[in-house]
Amino acid sequence: MEFAGLSVSRETIERLELFQKLLEKWTTKINLVSRSTLTDARERHLIDSAQLFHHMPRNALHWVDLGSGGGFPGLVIAILAKQLAPDLHVTLVESDTRKATFLRSIIRETEAEASVMNARIEALEPLDADVISARAVANLDKLLTWTHRHLSPDGTALFLKGETWKKEISDAQGQWSFSCKSHKSITEDNAVVLEIGDLSYV
Ligand SMILES: C[S@@+](CC[C@H](N)C(=O)[O-])C[C@H]1O[C@@H](n2cnc3c(N)ncnc32)[C@H](O)[C@@H]1O
Structure with a gap:
């Protein structure tokens, strides 16, 4: 079966559908995603997140998702990795305790190889x-500050960015040196996946 250009099993699709169903249920109580996006959650959240999988370095073992909220993109990656990259562990960092509880519940239900850090x-x-x-x-400058602390020296950062992405890059270049590729989003016009490496202070 196909999902965001990836060849996946029926079990993986079922796990993703279970995640979507529980997202819709919990969003009535917690603000996990904007309610107006729920009718199109598969495209807007699941496929939007899954596209990052195409840019994962082959030898990656530890993926950290900052500010996961309802699990995007990190928990989608963890569900895909269960089948497609079984050695990968995903750490979801989320400061909101109720969202962290939701994330732990989805990890349990889907048996994804992931853990939650309920912290800033x-x-x-x-x-x-x-x-x-x-x-x-956060804006790219702040993301790079966090990335500099938490990314291994030869690691890769993957950020989903909207139409301000070019300005965010030029603003960040005053302070940071980095390599950057932009990949056109498969879900949204004017949006990109930024693939960043070789990060250091200017
Ligand atoms: C707008 S939501 C986006 C959530 C998710 N990444 C998505 O795309 O649907 C931002 C999330 O980041 C979390 N967050 C913001 N700043 C944070 C910080 N400094 N440490 C941990 N989590 C943070 C918020 O609690 C919130 O859940």
Whole structure:
């Protein structure tokens, strides 16, 4: 079966559908995603997140998702990895306790290889991640500050960014040196996946 251009099993699709169903149920109580996006949650949240999987370095073992909220993109990656990259562990960092409880519940239900750190990103000891991801959490400059602390020296950061992405890059370049590729989003016009490496202070 196909999902976001990936070849996946029926079991993986069923896990993703279970996640979507529970997201819809819990969003009536917690603000996990904007309610107006629920009718199109598969495309707007699940496929939007899954596209990052195409840019994961092959030898990655530890993926850290900053500000996971309802699990995007990190928990989608963990569900896909259960089948497609079984050695990968995903750490979801989320400061909101109710959202962290939701994330733990989905991990239990889907048996994804993931764990939740219910903490502020700024408060964490370095995580030595092979991959860091984030969507809709902070501007690029702030994401790079966090990435510098938590990404291994040869790691890759994958950020989903909307139409301000070019300005965010030029703003960040005053302070940071980094390699950057932009991949056009498969779900949204004017949005990109930024693939960032070789990060250091200018
Ligand atoms: C707008 S939501 C986006 C959630 C998810 N990434 C998505 O795309 O649907 C931002 C999330 O980041 C979390 N967050 C923001 N700043 C944080 C910080 N400094 N440490 C940990 N979590 C943070 C918030 O609690 C919130 O759940």
